Amino acid sequence: MENKSQTSIEFMIFVGLAFMLVFFITLHQLSGTRQVYVEKESSLVYDLAMGLQEEIRMASVSEEGYARNFSIPSRLENFDFELSMAQEFLTVTGNNTFYSVRIPNATGTLVKGSNIIMNKGGALYLNP
Numbered sequence: 001m002e003n004k005s006q007t008s009i010e011f012m013i014f015v016g017l018a019f020m021l022v023f024f025i026t027l028h029q030l031s032g033t034r035q036v037y038v039e040k041e042s043s044l045v046y047d048l049a050m051g052l053q054e055e056i057r058m059a060s061v062s063e064e065g066y067a068r069n070f071s072i073p074s075r076l077e078n079f080d081f082e083l084s085m086a087q088e089f090l091t092v093t094g095n096n097t098f099y100s101v102r103i104p105n106a107t108g109t110l111v112k113g114s115n116i117i118m119n120k121g122g123a124l125y126l127n128p
Contacts, residue, residue, distance in 0.1 A: 044076040049092040049099040060104035066119040
């Protein structure tokens with residue numbers, strides 16, 4: 001009788017350890033997935049910030065009368081983001097990251113969707 005109960009206890013300990021091992025492996029996989037998610041969002045936010053900086057810089061060095069329509073997506077793949085401009089900085093903010101880039105002085109703001117940038121009289125205008 002004692003031998004059967006010892007075997008049962010050993011089996012329960014083994015099953016408990018197996019469940020704990022599976023739990024920790026799953027937890028490790030989930031943390032790795034979260035890291036990939038954050039890195040993907042960071043990359044998309046960075047690319048948008050750099051692209052918008054280049055768009056505004058190109059307009060600032062273009063000749064008088066330059067005008068261009070361009071579009072900013074409402075979402076970066078499946079990530080939400082916000083745009084803000086203050087003084088000579090453009091900030092793109094995601095859920096887990098943000099990037100601020102220096103831009104030439106411009107009047108107006110950028111919006112998700114259609115935008116117009118103009119170089120008029122040596123000054124930049126966004127969505128006049």
